[in-house]
Structures are given as structure tokens and as C-alpha cells.
Amino acid sequence: MDGNVDTTQLQPANLLGLIAGVSHGRLSFTSHALPAVAVVRHVVTGGGLLMRSGPNAELAAAARAEQVVAFEADDVRGDAGFGWWVTALGRLRHVDHELPGMLVLTMDVTWMNGYVLPAEDLRYRMTS
Numbered sequence: 540m541d542g543n544v545d546t547t548q549l550q551p552a553n554l555l556g557l558i559a560g561v562s563h564g565r566l567s568f569t570s571h572a573l574p575a576v577a578v579v580r581h582v583v584t585g586g587g588l589l590m591r592s593g594p595n596a597e598l599a600a601a602a603r604a605e606q607v608v609a610f611e612a613d614d615v616r617g618d619a620g621f622g623w624w625v626t627a628l629g630r631l632r633h634v635d636h637e638l639p640g641m642l643v644l645t646m647d648v649t650w651m652n653g654y655v656l657p658a659e660d661l662r663y664r665m666t667s
Contacts, residue, residue, distance in 0.1 A: 551661070551663055554625050554627070554663045554665055555583045555588075556583075557612070557614075557623060557625050557665070558581070558583055558588065558610075558612045558625055558627070559582070559583040560614070561612050561613070561614055562580060562581075563578055563579065563580055563581070563612075564578075564579055564581050564590075564610055564611055564612035564613075565577070565578055565579070565610070565611045565612075566578075566579050566590060566592070566598070566608055566609070566610050566631075566654075567608060567609040567610075567611070568597070568598065568601040568606050568608040568609075568631065569601070569606060570597035570600070570601065571597075575597055575598075577592050577595055577597075577598050578592065579591060579592040579610075579654070580592070581610070581612070585658065587629075587655050587656050587657040587658040587659075587660075587661065588610060588627060588629075588655065588656040588658075588661065589634065589653055589654070589655050590610070590653055590654045590655070590656075591653040591654070592653075592654075598654070599633065601631050602631045602632055602633035602654050603633065605630045605631060605632055606630065606631050607628065607629070607630055607631075608628070608629065608630075608631045608656070609626055609627070609628050610626070610627045610628075610629075610656060611624060611625070611626045611627075612624065612625055613625070623665060623666070624665070624666055625663060625664070625665045626663065626664045626665075627656060627661050627662070627663050628661065628662045628663075628664075629656035629657065629660035629661045629662065630656070630657070630660050631654055631655075631656060632654065632655050632656075632657065633653075633654060633655075634653050634654060634655045
């Protein structure tokens with residue numbers, strides 16, 4: 540994508556399509572009143588954005604509190620920084636059982652015991 544993209548023309552489905560095209564993103568949350576960031580694997584489903592990370596007690600606490608978090612995915616290339624990045628905002632929730640339409644198996648990874656940003660909570664911003 541180039542710097543002339545009119546982001547007002549992109550619908551949430553288009554933005555989720557961009558997020559789905561990359562394998563990792565960054566989840567920003569707070570821990571003990573300080574900013575924190577975790578690198579997470581993710582998949583996009585009709586029910587929202589499902590994420591997994593390594594063991595992370597602070598991220599688990601953020602999910603228990605249903606914190607409002609920011610998820611960012613990007614495809615920025617080269618020293619000039621050309622590309623795109625999408626930020627999705629929503630309430631983080633823990634997934635510890637199968638949710639209708641949300642259990643996803645991909646790359647031999649079960650997404651149970653992970654985290655979800657439900658689709659109905661998501662708000663987006665894109666920059667290119």
C-alpha cells in the first residue's frame with residue numbers, strides 16, 4: 540500500500556483482512572499501572588481476533604480485568620517505513636473453553652486458553 544490510501548474507504552472487514560495477512564502482532568495493555576506490550580500470534584474469525592502468547596501473568600491479569608487494550612499489526616518495509624499498520628481497540632477476554640464459532644485450529648495450534656477481542660467490541664484505525 541502506498542501513502543496515498545484513503546483510509547476512510549476501508550471497512551472493518553478490509554482491516555481485518557490486513558491483520559489476517561500477518562502472523563504476529565503486538566498487544567498493548569497495562570500492568571501495575573504501567574504500559575506493557577506482548578508479541579502475540581493471532582487469527583481472525585467472524586467472532587473476533589483470537590490471540591496466543593507464551594506464559595504471561597500480566598497479560599492473564601489484563602484479560603481477567605477485561606481491560607481495554609490495543610492490538611497492532613503491520614507490514615512496514617525498508618528504511619523509509621513504507622507499508623501499513625492497523626490498530627484494533629477492544630476489551631480483552633480470556634478463552635478457556637470452546638466458544639461457538641470461535642475455536643480455530645491453525646498450524647496445529649489450539650486457540651483455547653488464549654485471548655479474544657470480540658468482534659462487537661473492536662474499533663479500528665489504519666495508517667499507511
